[in-house]
Amino acid sequence: MNRIYIYSPLRVSFAGGGTDISPFPEKYGGAVLNVTIDRGILIKYINDEKDLEIASRDFLRSSITGSGGNIAEKKLLEIFNKSGINYGKIMINGDVPPGSGLGSSSALMNSITMLKYEILNKELNKYELAEESYNIESNHLGIILGRQDPYAVSLGGFKFMEFTDRGITCEKFAKNSFIDELEKSMFLVYTGKTRASSDALREQAEKSKKNDRNTISKLLSLKDISYSIRDSIKSQDFDRFSQLINTGWEIKKTLGSNVSNERIDNIMARARSLGATAARLLGGGSQGFVLIVSKPENLDYIEKGMTKHSKFVIRISFDYSGTRRISPF
Known part of the structure; x- marks a missing residue:
C-alpha cells in the first residue's frame, strides 16, 4: 500500500x-x-x-x-x-x-x-x-x-x-554562533484564541489598494526596518535586533483597528517586566502567538513567569x- x-x-x-x-x-x-x-x-x-x-x-x-x-x-x-x-x-x-x-x-x-x-x-x-x-x-x-x-x-x-x-x-x-544565540533567545506565548488571517489583513489590504498615504508611509517604514534588522544580524548586534522588533511592532499594530488588543498588550507588558528585550504578535494580528525575545541567560525565568498568563508557552528551535x-x- x-x-x-x-x-x-x-x-x-x-x-x-x-x-x-x-x-x-x-x-x-x-x-x-x-x-x-x-x-x-x-x-x-x-x-x-x-x-x-x-x-x-x-x-x-x-x-x-x-x-x-x-x-x-x-x-x-x-x-x-x-x-x-x-x-x-x-x-x-x-x-x-x-x-x-x-x-x-x-x-x-x-x-x-x-x-x-x-x-x-x-x-x-x-x-x-x-x-x-x-x-x-x-x-x-x-x-x-x-x-x-x-x-x-x-x-x-x-x-x-x-x-x-x-x-x-x-x-x-x-548557522553561526550569533544565530545559535538567537535560537536560544526566544519562545512563544499563545493568546488563547485564533483568528482568520484574511479578517486581520483585510483592512490593511483595502487601504493599500486605495493608496492611503498613512498606510503606505507605515509600510515603507516597516520595509526600512527589515533592511535594518537584516544588518543587525550581519553585525551580530543583539540589542539592535531586539530594538527593531519592538519598533516594527509599534508601527504594525497601527495598521488596522483589530491588530492588537488588551490581552496582547498585557502579555507583552508582563514579559518586559520580567526582563524580555522584545515582544511582538506574529501574523496579521488580533490573536495567536506572541514572540518573546530575551538574553539566553534570562529565558528560563521569563518563560516560567509567562506560564501564569498562558496555558501554552513553547520554546522553539530553527528548521x-x-x-x-x-x-x-
Whole structure:
C-alpha cells in the first residue's frame, strides 16, 4: 500500500510582515526577515483504493469525494480530483492551532501541493512549490495573504526576502554562533484564541489598494526596518535586533483597528517586566502567538513567569529544510 509523508515547518516573522501583500510590493517593493521553526504540519497519504478522504482534527473534520462537506473541504478535494487523484486517505495534523500567526495555512497548502506532485510522481522546485501554493490560497481559496508565508515555509531556514514586480529574491543566513544565540533567545506565548488571517489583513489590504498615504508611509517604514534588522544580524548586534522588533511592532499594530488588543498588550507588558528585550504578535494580528525575545541567560525565568498568563508557552528551535517528503515513522 503506497504511503507518503509530507512535512512543512511553520515560520516566525521578525520584520516586514505586510509589505509582501499586494499591491504594495509591486509598487514599492517589500522586504521581510523570517525563520522556519520546529513546529509544523504533517500530512500522511495512504492509497487504500477507496474514494478520496481528507481528515483533520485541526483544519477540517472529515470529507470524502461525493459526500458533500463545507466549501473549504470541497475545494481541497478539488485540488486532487482535478489532477486525477480520486482514491486514498489524507490525514492532516498540526503542532499548533490553525490561524495562530505562524503561517499554518501556507504550511498546509505547501504540503498539499507537494503531496499532489509526489502522488503523480512529478517534480517541482521549491520556488515553483511556493508559487503554486500561493495561487491556491489566493485564487482558489480566496484567502488574503502576502507572499512571505508560502516561500518562507517552502525554502526554510533563517532568511531575508525581497518581493518586487520583477520577482522574489532570498538571502539565507548560515548557522553561526550569533544565530545559535538567537535560537536560544526566544519562545512563544499563545493568546488563547485564533483568528482568520484574511479578517486581520483585510483592512490593511483595502487601504493599500486605495493608496492611503498613512498606510503606505507605515509600510515603507516597516520595509526600512527589515533592511535594518537584516544588518543587525550581519553585525551580530543583539540589542539592535531586539530594538527593531519592538519598533516594527509599534508601527504594525497601527495598521488596522483589530491588530492588537488588551490581552496582547498585557502579555507583552508582563514579559518586559520580567526582563524580555522584545515582544511582538506574529501574523496579521488580533490573536495567536506572541514572540518573546530575551538574553539566553534570562529565558528560563521569563518563560516560567509567562506560564501564569498562558496555558501554552513553547520554546522553539530553527528548521533549515523547508517543506519536504519524510520517511514514515
